[in-house]
Amino acid sequence: MRLKLVPSETSWDFFRYAKITMGASILAMIASIILWLSVGLNFGIDFLGGTTIRTESAQAVDVGQYRQAIEPLALGDVSITEVFDPNFGPDENVAMIRIQAQEGQESVPPETVLAIEDALRTVDPDMQFPSVESVGPKVSGELILTAILAVSASMVAILIYIWLRFEWQFSVGAIAALIHDVVLTIGIFSLLQIRFDLATIAAILTIIGYSINDTVVIFDRLRENLIKYKKKPLRDVMNLSVNETLSRTVMTSGTTLLALIALLVLGGDVIRGFVFAIFWGVIVGTYSSVFVAKNVVLMLGVSREPKDRDKGNQFANIDA
Structure with missing residues (x-):
């Protein structure tokens, strides 16, 4: 049948x-x-410009907790993705956080980046931020x-x-x-x-x-x-x-x-x-x-x- x-x-x-x-x-x-x-x-960050922050933590990445920690900052379009790599060890949990450019600026200002890092450290106090990159309007x-x-x-x-x-x-x-x-x-x-x-x-x-x-x-x-x-x-x-x-x-x-x-x-x-x-x-x-x-x-x-x-x-x- x-x-x-x-x-x-x-x-x-x-x-x-x-x-x-x-x-x-x-x-x-x-x-x-x-x-x-x-x-x-x-338009997302790819077309508007913005800043990408790479995080590294010994704890497993919890996208929901990350988003909840950042939400009070009212940053607009925020994209959070976990990065998977077979070369990472069990204590290497990496995420990429992308924030759209703030109004009137080409990217996220340094003080806002620091506020984001402080907010994420409420999830994991030992979290590291190995790289911060910005995408300008030209790109x-x-x-x-x-x-x-x-x-x-x-x-x-x-x-x-x-x-x-x-x-x-x-x-x-x-x-x-x-x-x-x-x-x-x-x-x-x-x-x-x-x-x-x-x-x-x-x-x-x-x-x-x-x-x-x-x-x-x-x-x-x-x-x-x-x-x-x-x-x-x-x-x-x-x-x-x-x-x-x-x-x-x-x-x-x-x-x-x-x-x-x-x-x-x-x-x-x-x-x-x-x-x-x-x-x-x-x-x-x-x-x-x-x-x-x-x-x-x-x-x-x-x-x-x-x-x-x-x-x-x-x-x-x-x-x-």
């Missing part, structure tokens, strides 16, 4: 409400951009630029890959879906004011990879069916392709979401923003693969002529 989230054979019309789904996607993207421009993102600006370049470069590479593997209409549809996913992810982070840092950029790149993988699976089946059903209308072939891959799509997304829910609940504050970004990305990525990418391809049209299809598929055997 096998678990089936979706029947083996389905014949759902995914274009029945195409105008509604595309309209909703466009409105959601516009709302996300407006939120981004009006409310802004809750933060470079990180923002690098993050934008990383996301842009990944999309350009995907655009070229899809163009070579399928046809240009497929590449436009895939990129439209990816832009949809990234914009909506930024929008939800702006709406909920979840901390946006380098880990979130890593999550966005993960979302791009997950979403394009799902889209390519559908496109692969669509290409096969375009050859198999030469006389069938393009809309019907697309519907058939999505229905044939629907079970795989739902199962993959469902099992991924189960793991992410566990991490959201049990993972703690350190990775919650990263996990939430991927969780949200899996949902919108699955939606865009089914309702955005193929709708764009249908609007652009795909040549059914054999000679044109041969040109579009000259790189079809490139390994994914």
Whole structure:
């Protein structure tokens, strides 16, 4: 007996409400951009600048106690993570504490650093602070630029890959879906004011990879069916392709979401923003693969002529 989230054979019309789904996607993207421009993102230390303090203690690191000790100082965005290293001895318990730059200053002033150290010594009087490092606004600006370049470069590479593997209409549809996913992810982070840092950029790149993988699976089946059903209308072939891959799509997304829910609940504050970004990305990525990418391809049209299809598929055997 096998678990089936979706029947083996389905014949759902995914274009029945195409105008509604595309309209909703466009409105959601516009709302996300407006939120981004009006409310802004809750940037973390990586993008705002701040100070990193390394602690070393003979006692086990208790992130909750550390945070409770620092909280009365009202320092704003504080990130506390335990550092694991196989070379550390049993009495070497290391943590990294990152504090955002204070208003009107490039980093945390020395007197504030001393206050933080005194507060942490209430947890462990023998705690040591081997290093204190600051990230200024110049470095933060470079990180923002690098993050934008990383996301842009990944999309350009995907655009070229899809163009070579399928046809240009497929590449436009895939990129439209990816832009949809990234914009909506930024929008939800702006709406909920979840901390946006380098880990979130890593999550966005993960979302791009997950979403394009799902889209390519559908496109692969669509290409096969375009050859198999030469006389069938393009809309019907697309519907058939999505229905044939629907079970795989739902199962993959469902099992991924189960793991992410566990991490959201049990993972703690350190990775919650990263996990939430991927969780949200899996949902919108699955939606865009089914309702955005193929709708764009249908609007652009795909040549059914054999000679044109041969040109579009000259790189079809490139390994994914």
